[in-house]
Amino acid sequence: MSYIFNPSPIPTIAVADSDARIPVRRIFCVGRNYAAHAVEMGKNPDRDPPFFFTKPADAVVGNRETIPYPPETQNFHYEAELVVVIGTAGRNIPEEKSLDHVWGYAVGNDLTRRDLQLEAREKGRPWDWGKAFDHSAVIGPAHAIASVGHPSKGSISLSVNGEVKQDANLKELIWSVPEIISILSRSMHLQPGDLIMTGTPAGVGPLNVGDICTVTIEGLGTLTTEIGPGE
Numbered sequence: 066m067s068y069i070f071n072p073s074p075i076p077t078i079a080v081a082d083s084d085a086r087i088p089v090r091r092i093f094c095v096g097r098n099y100a101a102h103a104v105e106m107g108k109n110p111d112r113d114p115p116f117f118f119t120k121p122a123d124a125v126v127g128n129r130e131t132i133p134y135p136p137e138t139q140n141f142h143y144e145a146e147l148v149v150v151i152g153t154a155g156r157n158i159p160e161e162k163s164l165d166h167v168w169g170y171a172v173g174n175d176l177t178r179r180d181l182q183l184e185a186r187e188k189g190r191p192w193d194w195g196k197a198f199d200h201s202a203v204i205g206p207a208h209a210i211a212s213v214g215h216p217s218k219g220s221i222s223l224s225v226n227g228e229v230k231q232d233a234n235l236k237e238l239i240w241s242v243p244e245i246i247s248i249l250s251r252s253m254h255l256q257p258g259d260l261i262m263t264g265t266p267a268g269v270g271p272l273n274v275g276d277i278c279t280v281t282i283e284g285l286g287t288l289t290t291e292i293g294p295g296e
């Protein structure tokens with residue numbers, strides 16, 4: 066068997082305290098999963114069923130990489146998020162079995178072209194141009210559950226140039242990690258290497274060229290990103 070083109074490299078994320086890497090299969094993202102963020106986006110904070118969008122696997126960017134300011138936006142935003150790494154395949158997973166499918170957790174930053182996302186939202190169009198662009202999924206080293214367990218509470222915070230912009234607690238998630246996995250697995254046959262970005266708390270805002278953005282989750286370390294000039 067031969068390919069017409071060389072296959073693209075497999076996108077990967079780092080693993081804490083290891084040289085091994087996790088191959089990324091898909092990146093699922095949960096919309097509006099903290100009440101205060103739903104309100105700041107002009108939406109209902111109630112426990113409506115969760116909805117999902119995706120990013121391409123090759124949008125993944127690691128810790129301490131510089132990201133070029135993306136094209137076609139004047140309102141480029143950060144979003145601090147807990148990331149779940151699926152390690153065991155499953156479909157129609159009952160909530161009480163959900164955590165058996167988790168390999169570990171990481172710190173994430175769901176980078177967003179907010180102007181394009183909101184324009185799409187208002188017009189009833191897909192979110193891809195606002196959410197699924199190049200370098201849009203910043204994800205730090207994954208921590209195995211053997212070392213960090215299943216974090217259901219603990220601080221999640223984000224700073225830009227040292228100024229705190231988001232400061233919340235994982236226990237404020239509207240939909241918990243077990244619930245998200247169970248619901249997602251009704252629609253998708255989850256596979257090892259699937260990642261789930263679980264939603265961002267209130268306080269989203271802009272990033273500009275030269276900014277240093279750090280996301281910290283208790284027990285999972287800090288994810289640092291610098292914004293460079295556009296390509």
Ligand code: MN
Binds near residue numbers: 094096144146
């Ligand atoms: Mn998000």
